[in-house]
Amino acid sequence: MSSSRHGTQALIREKSPKAVYTHCRAHCLNLTIVHSCDQPRIRNMIGTFNEVCNFFRYSPKRNKFLLAVNEKETPEASKTTLLSLCRTRWVEKHEAHEVFFALLPSILRALEAMSNKRLFANQFGETAWNWDTDSKSKPRQTACYM
Numbered sequence: 001m002s003s004s005r006h007g008t009q010a011l012i013r014e015k016s017p018k019a020v021y022t023h024c025r026a027h028c029l030n031l032t033i034v035h036s037c038d039q040p041r042i043r044n045m046i047g048t049f050n051e052v053c054n055f056f057r058y059s060p061k062r063n064k065f066l067l068a069v070n071e072k073e074t075p076e077a078s079k080t081t082l083l084s085l086c087r088t089r090w091v092e093k094h095e096a097h098e099v100f101f102a103l104l105p106s107i108l109r110a111l112e113a114m115s116n117k118r119l120f121a122n123q124f125g126e127t128a129w130n131w132d133t134d135s136k137s138k139p140r141q142t143a144c145y146m
Contacts (some may be wrong), residue, residue, distance in 0.1 A: 030093075046085065049100060052107060053082045055138060062114075062135060069113065070106040077102060111139035 009021045037043065054068050063081075070080055082103065083096035100107075114131055 010077075037057075050085060052111075053084055053096075053100070056082055056107075056110075057084065059135070065114070066103075066106060066110045069110040070103060073106045073109055077106075079103065113141040 012019050037046070056062050066082075067080055071076055079102050080101045081099070081145055083099050085093050085096050115137075
């Protein structure tokens with residue numbers, strides 16, 4: 001986009017040679033925030049956030065289970081799908097955090113139910129949710145960090 005030879009900047013300068021290029025200030029702000037967040041706790045939180053989102057989003061079965069738990073736990077919730085973090089758009093990152101924290105009780109309950117299905121068999125149905133090894137062990141590890 002910003003290349004002076006082949007990017008949008010070059011195309012605009014062809015038509016208007018006096019145009020001044022300025023980098024997007026929102027993008028600069030976001031990059032500054034990203035670079036300043038090298039604190040271990042913040043880095044760990046973002047890592048856990050991404051791990052939880054990917055754990056549910058990349059498996060239709062786990063995502064469906066999270067939706068089922070969310071319907072039982074908080075049926076009035078307006079947001080039901082986790083959003084991924086966008087590295088360069090701070091507004092979308094903010095929305096992803098809001099959705100995550102709105103779903104946090106359901107996320108914790110789903111992780112707990114997946115790692116120990118005997119405790120919640122009567123609530124979520126024991127036979128409907130048979131989990132593979134990864135789906136059983138990863139929730140235990142992730143819940144420790146939350």
